[in-house]
Amino acid sequence: MGYRVAVIGATGNVGREMLQTLAERDFPCDDVIALASERSAGREVSFGEDEVLKIQDLAKFDFKGVDIALSSPGAKVSAVHSPRAAAAGCVVIDNTSHFRMEHDIPLVVPEVNPEAIAKYKKRGIIANPNCSTIQMVVALKPLHDLAKIKRVVVSTYQSTSGAGKDAMDELFNQTRAIYVNDPVEPHKFTKQIAFNVIPHIDVFMEDGSTKEEWKMVVETKKIMDPDIQVSATCVRVPVFIGHAESINVEFERPITVAQARAALSKAPGVVVVDQREPGGYVTPAECAGEDATYVSRIRKDPTVPNGLSLWVVADNLRKGAALNAVQIAEVLIKDYLKK
Numbered sequence: 001m002g003y004r005v006a007v008i009g010a011t012g013n014v015g016r017e018m019l020q021t022l023a024e025r026d027f028p029c030d031d032v033i034a035l036a037s038e039r040s041a042g043r044e045v046s047f048g049e050d051e052v053l054k055i056q057d058l059a060k061f062d063f064k065g066v067d068i069a070l071s072s073p074g075a076k077v078s079a080v081h082s083p084r085a086a087a088a089g090c091v092v093i094d095n096t097s098h099f100r101m102e103h104d105i106p107l108v109v110p111e112v113n114p115e116a117i118a119k120y121k122k123r124g125i126i127a128n129p130n131c132s133t134i135q136m137v138v139a140l141k142p143l144h145d146l147a148k149i150k151r152v153v154v155s156t157y158q159s160t161s162g163a164g165k166d167a168m169d170e171l172f173n174q175t176r177a178i179y180v181n182d183p184v185e186p187h188k189f190t191k192q193i194a195f196n197v198i199p200h201i202d203v204f205m206e207d208g209s210t211k212e213e214w215k216m217v218v219e220t221k222k223i224m225d226p227d228i229q230v231s232a233t234c235v236r237v238p239v240f241i242g243h244a245e246s247i248n249v250e251f252e253r254p255i256t257v258a259q260a261r262a263a264l265s266k267a268p269g270v271v272v273v274d275q276r277e278p279g280g281y282v283t284p285a286e287c288a289g290e291d292a293t294y295v296s297r298i299r300k301d302p303t304v305p306n307g308l309s310l311w312v313v314a315d316n317l318r319k320g321a322a323l324n325a326v327q328i329a330e331v332l333i334k335d336y337l338k339k
C-alpha cells in the first residue's frame with residue numbers, strides 16, 4: 001500500500017518541481033493531491049509522464065487521511081494551513097521560512113542532520129531550510145567533520161527562480177525590453193534585474209543585514225553547529241535557475257586541499273568538479289535540473305592559519321527545495337511512517 005501525498009503550492013516553481021521529483025524518484029504514492037489558491041482551482045498540472053492532476057483549493061481542502069504534505073505556498077499561507085494539516089494527522093514538510101527557527105520544529109537536510117527528523121512528532125511539521133543554506137551545509141558538513149569549522153564568509157549569486165515564477169518572468173520581460181528599447185520597470189525586484197545584480201534579498205533587518213543573510217546564519221547554526229560563525233552577503237543575479245556561492249572557511253584544525261577534496265568526493269549529494277583549467281568548474285547553467293551540489297575551485301586561503309575557499313553550485317528548485325523535501329519524505333516513510 002502506498003501513501004496519500006498532498007503538494008501545496010502545486011502551480012508554483014517549487015510545487016511543480018516537487019511533483020516532478022516525486023514522479024522521477026518513484027515515491028510510493030497511491031494518490032497525489034495538487035493544491036493551490038482559489039485562483040488556480042480547476043486548472044491542471046502534470047504529474048510524471050502522462051498523469052494530469054486537477055488543482056484543488058487549499059482553503060477548502062480537508063487533510064484527513066493524507067499521510068504527507070509537501071508545502072510551498074509562501075510563509076503567511078503556511079502559517080495557517082500547515083498546522084491545520086498537521087492537526088488532521090498529516091506530516092507536513094514545509095518549504096517556507098515560517099517554522100524554520102521554532103525550537104520544536106526540526107530543520108533538516110538529510111545528508112547533514114537526518115536524526116533531527118525524529119522531533120517531528122510534537123508538532124507534525126518538518127521545516128525545509130532556505131535554498132542557499134541547503135547547498136552550503138551539504139558542502140560544509142564533510143569539512144566540518146574533518147577539521148571543525150570556526151567561521152564562514154559566504155557571498156551568494158542567487159537565481160531569479162528563488163523568488164518565484166513571477167520573478168523569472170520579470171527577468172525574461174526586462175531582458176526582452178532592453179533588446180527592443182522598451183522601458184524597463186521593476187515590479188518584483190527593487191531594481192532592474194536584467195544585465196544587473198542586486199545586493200538585497202528579502203527584507204532589511206535592524207543591523208543592516210537582509211533577512212536572507214540572517215537565514216543563512218541562524219539556519220547553519222541550527223542544522224550543523226551553534227558555534228559556527230557565519231557572515232553572509234546575498235545577491236540576486238540575472239540567472240533563471242541555479243544558485244552559486246563563493247565560500248571562505250576558517251577551521252580549528254589544519255586541513256589540506258587534498259584532504260578536503262577527498263572528503264568532498266565521497267560525501268553524499270556532493271560532486272566535485274575541480275580541474276584548475278578553463279571550464280574545469282560548474283556554473284548555474286549546467287546544474288539546472290540536476291540533483292547534486294557541485295563543488296569547484298577548492299583552494300587554500302593563506303591569509304589565515306587553517307583556511308580554504310570553495311565555489312558551490314546547485315539547482316535551487318531541486319536540492320534547494322523540492323528534492324530536499326522529497327528526501328525528507330523518503331526518510332519519514334522508511335523510519336517513521338512504515339505501512
Ligand SMILES: NC(=O)c1ccc[n+]([C@@H]2O[C@H](COP(=O)([O-])OP(=O)(O)OC[C@H]3O[C@@H](n4cnc5c(N)ncnc54)[C@H](OP(=O)(O)O)[C@@H]3O)[C@@H](O)[C@H]2O)c1
Nearest residue numbers: 009011012013014036037040072073074096162164165321
Ligand atoms: N524558489 C525557491 O528556490 C525556494 C526554495 C526554498 C523555499 N522556497 C519557498 O517556497 C515558497 C514558494 O516558492 P515558489 O518559488 O514556488 O513561489 P511561486 O512560484 O510564486 O509559487 C507560489 C505557490 O503558492 C501558491 N499560493 C499562493 N498563495 C496561496 C494561497 N493563498 N493559498 C494556496 N496557495 C497559494 C500559488 O498558487 P497560485 O498559482 O494559485 O497563486 C503557487 O502555487 C516560498 O515561501 C519560498 O520562500 C522557495
